[in-house]
Amino acid sequence: MKFKLFLPIIIALILIGVGIWFMFGKDDVEPVIEPIPDNWLTYTNEEYSYSFQHPEEWDVITCAKTIVIAPDERIEEIQEANCIMDAPKLYVWGLNYKTQEEYENIIEPYRISDSYKDVTKEDVVINGNEAIQYVSAFKRITSHANVGDKFIDTLFPIEGGYVESTFMDQEYVETYRMILNSITF
Numbered sequence: 001m002k003f004k005l006f007l008p009i010i011i012a013l014i015l016i017g018v019g020i021w022f023m024f025g026k027d028d029v030e031p032v033i034e035p036i037p038d039n040w041l042t043y044t045n046e047e048y049s050y051s052f053q054h055p056e057e058w059d060v061i062t063c064a065k066t067i068v069i070a071p072d073e074r075i076e077e078i079q080e081a082n083c084i085m086d087a088p089k090l091y092v093w094g095l096n097y098k099t100q101e102e103y104e105n106i107i108e109p110y111r112i113s114d115s116y117k118d119v120t121k122e123d124v125v126i127n128g129n130e131a132i133q134y135v136s137a138f139k140r141i142t143s144h145a146n147v148g149d150k151f152i153d154t155l156f157p158i159e160g161g162y163v164e165s166t167f168m169d170q171e172y173v174e175t176y177r178m179i180l181n182s183i184t185f
Contacts (some may be wrong), residue, residue: 034174036182043069046134047165049098050156053182055175067095071172092169093176099161108163116140124154127181131156152176156185161182 036053043060044051045067059075061068061077063083070078071093077164078091098107111134124133134153138145147149150170153163165183167176 003049003116012156027146034178036178042147043067045095048158048165050183051178054179058175063091063094065096066091069093069095086109092167092172093179094155094166094168096164096166097158097161100166103155105164106163107153107155113135116142117145125155126156127183129156129185132162154180156183 018125031053035056039056040050040053041056042053054069055071058069059072059077061079061083063078066092067077068075068083074092111119117136117138117140119134119136122133122135124131126141136145136151136153138147138149138151141147149168152165152167154165154167156165156171164185165180167180
């Protein structure tokens with residue numbers, strides 16, 4: 001008799017606990033960033049005073065004003081194409097300097113949702129550096145993206161503007177996160 005009285009209470013508590021877990025628990029898990037391997041190399045940009053680490057089998061080159069970071073075989077393809085950006089995903093990751101005016105007139109207006117892409121904007125802290133991060137999820141084919149592609153733009157404020165980090169190939173997302181988390185100013 002007592003068991004029948006407590007059974008609805010026990011079931012209700014279990015359901016409340018599961019509901020709380022679904023609402024608050026499962027989405028709050030931060031991705032685990034792996035430690036940087038000992039064999040990674042360090043790139044330093046003296047002009048804008050930043051550095052980052054990258055896998056030794058990746059290279060860093062300059063195409064026009066863009067610092068390009070990609071696996072060695074991609075770098076060879078980019079160099080063979082004379083850095084012409086017909087296939088942006090070849091670039092994997094690029095870094096540029098943007099003035100405040102360029103940010104307001106070029107970056108910010110393009111980083112909005114439209115019929116081609118859904119864009120989210122978030123203030124983030126990466127390796128102690130405050131930044132603005134845009135994630136563009138493409139829902140239609142464009143001249144530089146396919147349906148389902150995600151580009152991640154992270155803008156680190158520096159004197160007079162921003163260092164813009166653009167990541168374009170989800171195949172390397174874990175490596176990108178590790179590189180991005182190694183950046184220092």
